[in-house]
Amino acid sequence: MxxxxxxxxxxxxxxxxxxxxxxxxxxxxxxxxxxxxxxxxxxxxxxxxxxxxxxxxxxxxxxxxxxxxxxxxxxxxxxxxxxxxxxxxxxxxxxxxxxxxxxxxxxxxxxxxxxxxxxxxxxxxxxxxxxxxxxxxxxxxxxxxxxxxxxxxxxxxxxxxxxxxxxxxxxxxxxxxxxxxxxxxxxxxxxxxxxxxxxxxxxxxxxxxxxxxxxxxxxxLARLNPGKPKTGAYPVLFDERIAASLIGHLMAAANGAAVARGASWLMNAMGEQILPEGLSLIEDPHRPRASGSRPFDAEGLPTRKRAIIEHGVLKNWTLDLANARKLGLDPTGNAARSAGSGPSPTPWNLALTQGSHSRDDLIRAMGTGLIVTSMIGATINGNTGDYSRGAAGLWVENGEITGPVSGVTVAGNLRDMLPSIVPANDARLHLSRVVPSLLVEGLTLAGE
Missing domain, CATH: 3.30.2290.10 (PmbA/TldD superfamily)
Incomplete structure (x- = not known):
């Protein structure tokens, strides 16, 4: 048996x-x-x-x-x-x-x-x-x-x-x-x-x-016959399906392993304004039916609800025992491991404060710009926060969607992008990453 x-x-x-x-x-x-x-x-x-x-x-x-x-x-x-x-x-x-x-x-x-x-x-x-x-x-x-x-x-x-x-x-x-x-x-x-x-x-x-x-x-069908926008600086709306990737880049920089190695663009940013003042990023490992929920972490420590960013201010790293000891801090109960690897710090369920406006409201407000619905590849500099990704989506003129675009490169710096984000109210609450569509002003688009 x-x-x-x-x-x-x-x-x-x-x-x-x-x-x-x-x-x-x-x-x-x-x-x-x-x-x-x-x-x-x-x-x-x-x-x-x-x-x-x-x-x-x-x-x-x-x-x-x-x-x-x-x-x-x-x-x-x-x-x-x-x-x-x-x-x-x-x-x-x-x-x-x-x-x-x-x-x-x-x-x-x-x-x-x-x-x-x-x-x-x-x-x-x-x-x-x-x-x-x-x-x-x-x-x-x-x-x-x-x-x-x-x-x-x-x-x-x-x-x-x-x-x-x-x-x-x-x-x-x-x-x-x-x-x-x-x-x-x-x-x-x-x-x-x-x-x-x-x-x-x-x-x-x-x-x-x-x-x-x-x-x-x-x-x-909405992606058929895409065009390519003129190169320039435009507002970009990251669709709800894509928006969690921005928070993922933020969490990678707030990972205690990266901070302990000195390889994070947030390394000296504890207590600083990272997001707009009205936004908080909350981790809750006790949400029912969520894939990121855990009763305890992979080192037997209790998991708990915590504010990683509170009213825009960075409050916490994501820490396992070893990296907490390296940084002289208390662990946060975020160790994960597989059978063949040791513990490493990993975030559980995350939720970003939702906005008061719909996705359509943000589209009307953005004037001329890009709605990103899919992305390929990624060049993210973990030390500086420089950001560059291939993208496709929908082009907006005068607040109205005019058609699909593809072959676009979206570039900026996460340290500059994140404090200016404007959230919609369309996040799916059952996901482990509850992040609505996010509007970011002034990103560089490389097109024609």
Missing amino acids: PKSPQDLTQSLLSAAKAAGADSADAIALAGTAVSIDVRAGLLEQAERAEGSDIGLRVFVGKRSAIVSASDTSDHTIETMAARAVAMAREAPEDPCAGLADPDQLAADWDLAALELSDETAEPAPATLEDDARRAEAAALGHEGITQVQSASAAYSARDVWLAASNGFEGGYRRTSRSTSCVAIAGTGLGMERDYDGDSRTFQADLRSPEEIGHSAAERT
Whole structure:
């Protein structure tokens, strides 16, 4: 009979102690994933994966090493522990390495309140195939859609368990159900494509396949026959689908690992105005049914709601234990890890203050400029905040959308861009990143 993730972590800790480790932590992951792809009304691919992964981190003094495996036999666990201890003894010392103190650990949590797992039965492959077919058929029902590149449906369930020699032990189960569709319109060099999709913790919350297919088709058709604007400085409205990327760049700069390395354009900005005064960026790892929710982090520390930016002012870095120690600060409960890697600081659910105006209001107010609906590539200088990305979207003249554009490069500096953003009120509240469309003035567009 296979061992449970909880039993596997205890076996790993026992093996580490027997091999000579001073302390250790272990993670065990066990899950199932099913995905179905259809094309032209026919089943194109069906995949199912079931398996377990285990990871062990050992400490010998201030030296550490990490090993992982997908084989969970007793022999493998013993071998892993012996190799990890041998590796740790050869590793360089790190004065910031080590487990959390017992008084730092999460002591209790309410898994039921987080609603991380849907108890509805796993969908049959035929059900997933039907979802994918329906999304594809909805997209193909639009005149001008020449093909659907992919229509997919998937389901996954995963059990996570973490244990450490400092006394921490805990776990949870997470589920996900998703549907997506990528549509293509036009022919030859005039082909355009776009997509839509939805992913939810609870299957009942998922948007219908028809809605996803229709949306993918409409977005694709709106991109046909694009032009290219004249090079210059214009206001740019980052569509809600894209706007979270700006906050992502901000969070990368507020990551404690980047700050500790001295490789962040926010390195000396703690307490400074980063966003407009009326905007706050709140992290809440306890939102029900959200993919970024956690009862505790990967080092056993409690997660908590916090203001990263409050009324425009930078208040917090995102910190795991090691980087908090390097910076002389308290950890924020943001450590994440896989079976084969050590903890690193990672933000959980984020929400930016929404504005009082609609997306259409911002379009009317922007005069002449670009609505960015998709982006490709990225050149972001982590030290300076210089920003350059390829973009496509819709051109606006006198507050009215006049047609699609593509082949545009949007450039600026994040330190200058972020304090001037104007948010709309169109953020989707179920996402892990709740960020509305964002209007930014005076960006450089490289076009014709």
